[in-house]
Amino acid sequence: MTRRADPRDAHGAAGVELRLVDLLLLVGTIPVLGVALGQPINENVLLLETSSILVFIGLAQAARLYAPPHARSLGADIRRLSMVWAMMFAILVIAAFSFKVSARYSRLLVGSWALVAPGCMAAWRVLLRWSMRREALRGGKLRIAAFVGAGSIARRMAEHLSASSWMGLRIAGVYDDRDLQRLSLEKLPLLGNTADLLRDAREGRLDHVYVTLPMHAQKRIVEIVNALADTTASVYVVPDAFLFEMMQATWAEVAGHPVISVYDTPFFGVDGTFKRLEDVVLGALILLLILPLMLGIALGIKLTSRGPVLFRQRRYGLNGNIVEIWKFRTMTVTEDGDHVVQATRGDLRVTRFGAFLRRHSLDELPQFFNVLQGRMSIVGPRPHAVVHNEQYRRLIHGYMLRHKVRPGITGWAQVNGWRGETDTVEKMRKRVEFDLYYMRNWSFLLDLRIIVMTIFKGFRSKNAY
DSSP states (O other): OOOOOOHHHHHHHHHHHHHHHHHHHHHHHHHHHHHHHTOOOOHHHHHHHHHHHHHHHHHHHHTTTTSOGGGSOHHHHHHHHHHHHHHHHHHHHHHHHHTTOGGGSOHHHHHHHHHHHHHHHHHHHHHHHHHHHHHHTSGGGOEEEEEESOSHHHHHHHHHHHHOGGGOEEEEEEEOOSOGGGOOOTTSOEEEOHHHHHHHHHTTOOSEEEEOOOGGGHHHHHHHHHHHTTSOOEEEEOOOHHHHHTSOOEEEEETTEEEEESSOOSOOTHHHHHHHHHHHHHHHHHHHHHHHHHHHHHHHHHHHSSSOSEEEEEEEOGGGOEEEEEEEOOBSOOOOSSOOOOOOTTOTTBOHHHHHHHHTTGGGTTHHHHHHHTSOEEESOOOOBHHHHHHHTTTSTTGGGGGGSOOEEEOHHHHTTOOSOOOSHHHHHHHHHHHHHHHHTOOHHHHHHHHHHIIIIITOOTTOO
16 A cells, blocks of 8 residues: 655644744845845844744734644635734734834834835745645645535535645545435546445545544544554544534634534634734824814714713623714714614704704714724724614524624615614514624624725615604
8 A cells, every 4th residue: 555645744744844934024024124225234123023022922923923824714814814913913013102112213223113014925925836746746745535414515625725726635536325316526526435435535535534524423424533553644523514504613622622613703813912902003193093083073063953972872792791982963862761662764863964964974983982992993894772782682593692792883785775773673683684694703804894995885875854
């Protein structure tokens, strides 16, 4: 039996190489840029390099930046790199302002470094994947994979693995004991039954075996796994697709044990710290920019109607705790009791100036103070009045899951048109659907995308009145 070289050895070497290259680019780009831009390299720059190494290594370790390349796609790897770099840079900027040493650094040099270094790191990852793909396509390192159990998850995994040729895997097909009429094969060749599987594995024809049987076939899964112990094939048991599609679950780890996370927050550990840093840094910068506008709006409210400038209302916040949310007052009333009526088209309670503010979402601007207070995030599910929460939590399955994160000033639902009056349960259901999508797919880049979409089209909506 011929033993092929294992790509995982190459993956491990690639991981070590990637660490070294990242550190080299981290510290090497500054002096190169200094020479190119005519900026001096002094002890302050050396301090910046030392600090950046320590912070970057800690964040990279916490974010599992150097997990094996086959553990995630190139896009996911670059997104994680971007998150680590942005978080490191934010920490360094905050530290520089806190210790009042920011004036010692050239903004041109530091700004160029902040763009060039991560760009080079991302380019190296692209080159590394291309190199691994090239090596994998050489026959000596190509490894053969097969599935046990025909079904949708086997088909999707086969499509993904086939598209990721740099992993060095060739999909042979699928083994299944059922009658051919009961199988859903599509493009997957049927290689035989499990007896054929064991024979091919013992003869060294298979390197990777993915068991994709349904969860009710637990006994059969155990039998197949035990039988494959007499082979040199790498065996992987793939959880039933039902858990991930119907329950929208993800893998997690608790005390070293793999678990399936069904309901959880995406902002745990380093992700939670980064999300909070994002809110504080961006929130403070935005507030500085919009303060003159907010003062003008406050004056306009006082001149056009009687009552307070700010409207304070109780909303559900993180983990369902009640928090006070601030908005510019746009109505002649300030309802916050057991009966709150949503604004409707032509609502007589809305002032003329208030209608303008609501139409352009300018009434939401005081919520940036709520962001700095920790009550809200810049991006997240929009908060609803407490009485509306109690109404919809009984009507919409999973409604309260949106409170596993801080409410946001803007969100994925809002930039996709689901804002304003929810006069039907179906409209609220769609809003919740988009909110849950955001929570399951959160990333720093998604937040930036939502912020940009809000700037260009989220400040005005036909449903806001």
